[in-house]
Amino acid sequence: MTSPLDQKIKITGPVVVTANRVGDGAVVYRRADGGWSTRLPEAAVTSNVATAREFIAAAVADDLRAVGPYIAPVKLTADGGVQPGNLRELIRLGGPTIDLPVTF
């Protein structure tokens, strides 16, 4: 597979860098301070290709904490909030769209 660093970065709007946490696989977002958070609003957002490239390079180098980083689209709300930019990202953030089997 092509490394995320070798891929052409095409951005049409605001993006974040997301990955899965190594220890438990949880969905995480790259923060501006270089840490990772499970909370999307804490993610560093950019609409700039050069900045996105920097984010992804730093994320790839952080292989010990996060696996499979990539650039994902987000939507900015009028009040400055951040929301997933597509259905896949919505499901990654919010979990399956169906009821999980319940124990009885």
Place this chain on the structure above:
Amino acid sequence: MYLYDDLDRTLVAERVADFRDQVGRRLSGELTEDEFKPLRLMNGVYLQLHAYMLRISIPYGTLSSAQLRKLAHVARTYDRGYGHFTTRTNIQFHWIKLEQLPNAMADLASVGMHGMQTSGNNVRNVTTDQWAGVAPDEIEDPRIYAEVIRQHVTLHPEFSFMPRKFKIAVGSAAHDRAALRIHDLALRLHRNGAGELGFEVMVGGGLGRTPFLAKTIKPFLLKRDVLSYVEAVLRTYNQFGRRDNIWKARIKILVHDLGAEAFAKEVETEWRTIKDGPLALDNAVFAEIAGRFRYPDYVPLDDAPRALAEARRADRAFDVWFGNSVTNHKVPGYCIVTLSLKPEGGTPGDATAEQMDAIADLADRYSFGEIRVGHEQNLTLPHVAQRDLPALWRKLADIGVATPNVNLISDIISCPGLDYCSLANARSIPIAQQIASRFRDRNLARELGRLHINISGCINACGHHHVGHIGILGVEKNGEEFYQITLGGKADEDAKLGTLIGPAVPFAQVADVVEDIAAAYVELRERPDELFIDTVQRTGVEPFKERVYATR
């Protein structure tokens, strides 16, 4: 049940120890993901959308009650309290944590279970008929041959790095319940004109982006030659299969490109050099393996006992379930019971830890401790005394696995789709739920009769949509979920690939489309008992297409 020997147990235990070490090194940062990924995949550990996923092999779909209880324990202890049975008769846990995986694997190893060869370019779990060993129409238990192959290909160095994954199925009944023709290699046991037992060998089946049905390259192969011939097929594929393009790497492409005859010739050439070597099997080997399958001590019982007939008369719901979910057994007085994992509103193939525990207990009490997994994502209790059916039914109903919809429109085969799978284009499970809810009227579903819907969330076709009577494939168009509909596919002894009926429809319209198709069928069928699939074959897809797109 097959009893594993010390070799199997040692191998599984050693693998757990290795993996514990590898996970430790990954977590400490000694291994990068690039280094670790092939190691985790060798143990069935994938990374999905939300978490790691552990896929556990269930050889030829046979489980003991102890194994099912252990799966329940893993679901409860390390996952979110449920597991998902797949179309390859394996089970997946979708929320497993890497840190806890070694412990989960050690627990599984205590009952001989593991995730080896559930990923990677090797021979995957050899599947078969979920009624193996008990079906009245079978010649011999196909699991004996599945087990011979399993032993040979497990961690076989020559077949650990093939061009792509390799799926084998074995059947031995008149009716194909193992979907033989959609496998890379399929073996069908039958008798030749001289009354000898042997296999029809089919190669090059597979769905995905380029679907093909397997072609027969040898109509009759003596049993003694089964392993040498399988080896010759694998070698031929290993040598000539493409490694430059993942989309063209499966054996189906090779067989298609070379032509079945030329491929068969290559196999024969290879086979001639090995057929009389150590892989030629004599009856003693088969007998030894067959001897490790423990069959229940059936007791002499009356067929169709009076109490059963009375129970059917007394309770309509029981009678409906009996008519739908109970099948003849080869031993008088016994029957095969299918447990529907397709309750309305549920996820096809999911079972909770509580259900698994309860089913394990019921298997102990009513089915000699044995459970089967079928590619339709339902479970089976293979050895139930007919007289026990009323009591068993109540208990199955209590735990939600007695929905009388087996083989009906709401018995939907579905992959996890975009709700879990990182390769998905679109969701599968909500589509299955919408359709099941639309046909929740049991009389309507029964009126429609046998009708298989298969749903895949992407072209990888894990939901086998190409061979669904109605096939539904999720695609993405401008960021929206759309679904292509095919009709007329089937996975039995007369396997066919479905025909696309037209442009993809949006998420919100899929259940409507299925309703239109069902309505068209009711109008088009010649007799009430003409099956949906037979009507489609008789009329072609045109009238259905007209109905579906007339108003869209």
